[in-house]
Amino acid sequence: MIQLSKTKMPREVDLSEVLDFKSILQSFNTKGQIPAGIVTLENHSGHRLFCLENCPGFYFIPGALSVEEQCKWIKESLISFPQPPNRTNHNPFYGPMDNLFVAAKEKKVFVEELSSSPAPSVDSSLDPKRWKLVEEQEVSSIGKSCKTISASVLLRKLRWSTLGLQFEWSKRNYDVSLPHNKIPDALCGLAKRLAAPAMPSGEEFKPEAAIVNYFGLGDTLGGHLDDMEKDWSKPIVSLSLGCKAIFLLGGKCKEDPPVAMFLRSGDVVLMAGEARECYHGVPRIFTDEENAEISALELHFSKEDNCFLDYIQTSRININIRQVF
Ligand SMILES: O=C(O)CCC(=O)C(=O)O
Ligand SMILES: [Fe+2]
Numbered sequence: 001m002i003q004l005s006k007t008k009m010p011r012e013v014d015l016s017e018v019l020d021f022k023s024i025l026q027s028f029n030t031k032g033q034i035p036a037g038i039v040t041l042e043n044h045s046g047h048r049l050f051c052l053e054n055c056p057g058f059y060f061i062p063g064a065l066s067v068e069e070q071c072k073w074i075k076e077s078l079i080s081f082p083q084p085p086n087r088t089n090h091n092p093f094y095g096p097m098d099n100l101f102v103a104a105k106e107k108k109v110f111v112e113e114l115s116s117s118p119a120p121s122v123d124s125s126l127d128p129k130r131w132k133l134v135e136e137q138e139v140s141s142i143g144k145s146c147k148t149i150s151a152s153v154l155l156r157k158l159r160w161s162t163l164g165l166q167f168e169w170s171k172r173n174y175d176v177s178l179p180h181n182k183i184p185d186a187l188c189g190l191a192k193r194l195a196a197p198a199m200p201s202g203e204e205f206k207p208e209a210a211i212v213n214y215f216g217l218g219d220t221l222g223g224h225l226d227d228m229e230k231d232w233s234k235p236i237v238s239l240s241l242g243c244k245a246i247f248l249l250g251g252k253c254k255e256d257p258p259v260a261m262f263l264r265s266g267d268v269v270l271m272a273g274e275a276r277e278c279y280h281g282v283p284r285i286f287t288d289e290e291n292a293e294i295s296a297l298e299l300h301f302s303k304e305d306n307c308f309l310d311y312i313q314t315s316r317i318n319i320n321i322r323q324v325f
Contacts, residue, residue: 013284018246021050021062025288027091042195052259055249057235057273057304059198060261062270065239067296069190074241074297076184076310076316082161085179088323089159096133100158103151105307107136110154112147155311156216163187163193164209173228174209174324183207183321191237191321198235205234210325215245216314221282223258226271230325234273238320241265242312243285243292250279264293285316 006064025048034040037053043061050060065073084096091097094095094110110131139148164183168175183191188207195205212291213221226236241264247269250258258279263269271280286292301309 003137015246017260019259021060021261022264024050025062032084033134041197045193049197052249055259055275055278057198057271057275058249058278059235059270059272061194061268061270062070062264064194065241065266067216067266067300070241070266070297071300071304071308073187073239073319074312075319077161077212077214077241077319078155078308078311080184081163081319082158085166085181086161086163087178088161090154090157094154099152100151100155101307103199104115104155105305106151108133108151109136109139110134110149110151111139111142114143123293158214159219160214161212162209163212164207167209167211167228183210187319187321190252194268195235195237195270195321198270200233203234205237206323206325207237207321210319210321213318213320215243215282215285215318217285217287217314219285223248223279223281225279226276226320226322228324229322231323232276233273234274235270236320238269238271238318240267240269241317241319242297243287243294243316245282245285245313245316248281248283249275250281252277252279254279265297282318287314 006103024035024038028048039051039053041047041049041051047064050062069306078101082100088097109268110240111134113130113132125147133151136150142148164180165174165176166178166180167173168178182188187210191207191210192205199205215221231238242265244265245261245263247261248258249261250256256279263282264281271278292313297312298309301312
């Protein structure tokens, strides 16, 4: 099950064995050299792809997204992707939440409304209408018995949002009866172009759903399979944005030793065919200045709204796009 879990602060680990496709690309471009077990090809857009000999269907495209594209998808992930009818991890407790990012930027606060009638439901936390958004300065005038939580804390606790067909975590399946919007056209077009090298010949990828994962310091994604889509010959297209992470690609059994690789902002991974049967996860993100490797993003965002800069300096966002049927 895909769930981001809080862990203790990161430990010092030996990173010397972690595959680094950025430097593999550099040494291929300058010296024509490539490590054993890795093969390379070029896609239509001139991007170099790397595949692993012992994991057919796995593709790594280092630096596939320009800085402008990365900034665009970071903004979309914070502003529009968590908007209803898309659901987020906050839905069960707070209900559909409009404009969380803007509310956080404006330092607004959610307040639980205490109504005398009708009788409260057995579990009041499941009644989303009980939460209203107020200005920070109004909080002092609200009774101490009311629960309050700031929008910026809720933004920090945003773990996932779902686009297109909505994934129902409790049933671990897509619930086609839930209201949803189509995947935005620009994301659809991008996913189709990126997916092309991993598609069965003559077929075009149909993006029907996407899961957006938000990682803060100490957040991890445990080893899992994405097995709820019908046709595993179609790839999952996975975009990395923000702070650098380590991706673990295991085998078909949980016990198989994984290969570790760095995922930087702008990298894209495709997993199709046999690679879809491989366990994978994200055990670590790097938020320190030296290792996050987000200076290009920082430069770009420093000319814009500081809120994006503040968020991304301690975060990673992953958008993974799927064909469901
Ligand atoms: O964050 C990532 O790079 C991987 C995400 C993933 O595997 C998933 O959401 O299924
Ligand atoms: Fe996954």
